[in-house]
Amino acid sequence: MSEPAAALLHPRAVRLDAVAADRDDAVRQCGWLLAEVGAVTSAYTDSMLERERSISTYLGEGVAIPHGTASGKNAVRRDALAVLRFPDEVDWDGHPVTLAIAIAARGDGHMAILAELAQILLDPDRARGLREATTADEIIRLLQPAEDPEPEKEPEEEGSAL
Amino acid sequence: MPERIVTIASAQGLHARPAKIFVEAAARQPVAVSIGAGDRAPVPATSMLSVLALGAAQGTQVILRAEGDQADAALDELADLLSQDLDAEAEPDHV
Numbered sequence A: 001m002s003e004p005a006a007a008l009l010h011p012r013a014v015r016l017d018a019v020a021a022d023r024d025d026a027v028r029q030c031g032w033l034l035a036e037v038g039a040v041t042s043a044y045t046d047s048m049l050e051r052e053r054s055i056s057t058y059l060g061e062g063v064a065i066p067h068g069t070a071s072g073k074n075a076v077r078r079d080a081l082a083v084l085r086f087p088d089e090v091d092w093d094g095h096p097v098t099l100a101i102a103i104a105a106r107g108d109g110h111m112a113i114l115a116e117l118a119q120i121l122l123d124p125d126r127a128r129g130l131r132e133a134t135t136a137d138e139i140i141r142l143l144q145p146a147e148d149p150e151p152e153k154e155p156e157e158e159g160s161a162l
Numbered sequence B: 001m002p003e004r005i006v007t008i009a010s011a012q013g014l015h016a017r018p019a020k021i022f023v024e025a026a027a028r029q030p031v032a033v034s035i036g037a038g039d040r041a042p043v044p045a046t047s048m049l050s051v052l053a054l055g056a057a058q059g060t061q062v063i064l065r066a067e068g069d070q071a072d073a074a075l076d077e078l079a080d081l082l083s084q085d086l087d088a089e090a091e092p093d094h095v
Helices: A023-036 A043-054 A070-075 A109-121 A124-132 A136-142 B016-028 B048-053 B071-082
Strands: A009-015 A058-060 A080-092 A095-104 B003-007 B033-037 B061-066
Touching (some): A023 A080, B003 B071, B016 B048, B016 B071, B061 B071
């Protein structure tokens, strides 16, 4: 899949001032937000929680990337991201997490998204920028691929899948 | 420098559980091991972010390299891990 991460993130799927009691609460909010923008059905949340219990999705640099298990793919309507920023941090299996980037992907799409996110986070400036972002636009801009600035195509409008 | 070329066997590629198992095993080795894929520069096998950034899907060939006395044993162990389906035991239910 060739869509850059930023194209998968709708501004409505960004929460900058989220508060979560613990990891599971944060994951539920991620699932809720993905469902809110029509990317998944509510069953996806359970699949994300199951993944988290099997292996933590903490990625590094204060970022976690909750996503469903292989069996949760049926709950995905379209590939999408949701971003929740927790200014007060969430304890994620012993790691303080400021940013959760939730991934909904069918097929092997999330492998490519994951690799792209990892590359972004390897750049300390961009990682800090993501943690400290104060607007949805800023987050979307920081998720743009570093090179190849040519805009390939407009992000598709959603809402026609009903 | 001793090296091994391995094909990623895990169905979901080198991410999530397989990546974690691999990175943790690399950290236990007495020598520094690097992993490379395609034309990208090799990265430390102990860095989760770097390993994930390789985006090595199932069937991708990766090169493991290490130097020093125990390099061969370390490479054998890690190459063996990558040639197994590390996802296999991740799905507890018969789905």
